[in-house]
Amino acid sequence: MxxxxxxxxxxxxxxxxxxxxxxxxxxxxxxxxxxxxxxxxxxxxxxxxxxxxxxxxxxxxxxxxxxxxxxxxxxxxxxxxxxxxxxxxxxxxxxxxxxxxxxxxxxxxxxxxxxxxxxxxxxxxxxxxxxxxxxxxxxxxxxxxxxxxxxxxxxxxxxxxxxxxxxxxxxxxxxxxxxxxADPYFDDGILSITPTFRPRGLRLSGELDGARHAVFAESLQKVIDHGGDVHLDLAELRFVDLGALSMMAGAAMHLGSRVILDHPSAHLADIVELVSSRLLPWLEIGDGEAR
The missing domain is CATH 3.40.50.300 (P-loop containing nucleotide triphosphate hydrolases)
Structure with a gap:
């Protein structure tokens, strides 16, 4: 049990x-x-x-x-x-x-x-x-x-x-x-952003829309500043707009490392797979165990 x-x-x-x-x-x-x-x-x-x-x-x-x-x-x-x-x-x-x-x-x-x-x-x-x-x-x-x-x-x-x-x-x-x-970096009842350490990155819960791009960018930068790959645990993310995905890809491009999307919904994984070769080539689908 x-x-x-x-x-x-x-x-x-x-x-x-x-x-x-x-x-x-x-x-x-x-x-x-x-x-x-x-x-x-x-x-x-x-x-x-x-x-x-x-x-x-x-x-x-x-x-x-x-x-x-x-x-x-x-x-x-x-x-x-x-x-x-x-x-x-x-x-x-x-x-x-x-x-x-x-x-x-x-x-x-x-x-x-x-x-x-x-x-x-x-x-x-x-x-x-x-x-x-x-x-x-x-x-x-x-x-x-x-x-x-x-x-x-x-x-x-x-x-x-x-x-x-x-x-x-x-x-x-x-x-x-x-x-x-750890406490969340941000939580307004719609979107929660919490740091993870094994692997290093962020856990996103709720909805990531245009109104929350700024707080997401700020949280993402905190992780990027440490260098290395960045894992984003999306298991509890219900919605993410294309603008936020572009921000993730842009961060990976400037970071020179990977941004890995762990546990995305099937729909989100399909979108990333569909457009990543042309628009979001720096994003990867992973299976890391963020916590």
Whole structure:
């Protein structure tokens, strides 16, 4: 039986959500965890980051959001908790200690009059500790028991997908009922444009018409600036006009790389196949798994 998950963008997370997030590179982590931290600090939440990194190694709040993490550290709204003090006993990963630390944080936050509490921890390192996967899964069960009943706390458990086996990723994913991803670049109820990272590109949902060419061009440029092929996931795109297709082809022409249309409708695929040899030669139909 397939496990049911709620999929939310980071801006849609709710109190009680214990979310799972795997990332493939720093950029993807910045988009999701950076937004999680920013939304909490800007919204008067207590923000807890369990890591061995210093504030300078956190997602870049300065350039992306113009927030100074040092100021929030001084005020106490942001707390960076070392793994050694929260997760280890005698140098060994201790799920019970981590859950006890988390419960202390939640209890203390209730008396500090913050609007809510946000907790994030990167669990990648723990897979390489004694007990490895079993310890991580026990820890996740304990975190879920602390977060899920809460009316003010939410958590993101991170893992670097490059450092875990597919079996480890699946086991960790199944300990969560919420999967979190990046916020859309744009969403007006008619068209939604969301960045994807595996493969790199955009996911388009709804209708892309002439009134939304400008926001599409702006979003497309953000992806193009990174170089390489651009994937556009069109599985949920109901309508696209020829002008937008021409923009995609023009972007590919100037980029010198491919713009690949993944999961287009049969009708759209037929149009691209029909006119691509003459008008849209830089567009390709693909089958990539954007997320």
């Amino acid at each position: 397939e496990r049911w998950f709620a999929e939310r963008s980071v801006g849609e997370l709710l109190p009680g959500d214990h979310a799972w997030f795997s990332y493939a590179d720093r950029e993807e982590q910045e988009h999701v965890v950076g937004a999680f931290l920013h939304d909490g600090l800007a919204g008067s939440d207590k923000v807890i980051y369990i890591t061995d990194a210093g504030s300078g190694d956190l997602p870049d709040l300065r350039s992306r959001y113009r927030l100074d993490p040092e100021a929030y550290l001084r005020s106490g709204q942001l707390a960076i908790l070392p793994q050694a003090e929260t997760c280890l006993t005698g140098g060994v990963f201790d799920p019970a200690r981590m859950s006890a630390t988390l419960q202390e944080v939640l209890d203390r936050a209730e008396t500090e009059r913050f609007r809510g509490v946000r907790v994030t921890v990167d669990m990648t390192w723990a897979f390489h500790q004694k007990r490895g996967r079993d310890g991580v899964l026990e820890c996740e069960a304990r975190v879920d028991a602390a977060i899920s009943p809460s009316t003010m706390a939410m958590a993101i458990c991170q893992v670097d997908a490059r450092s875990c086996t597919p079996e480890e990723l699946t086991a960790l994913k199944e300990r969560h009922e919420v999967l979190v991803g």
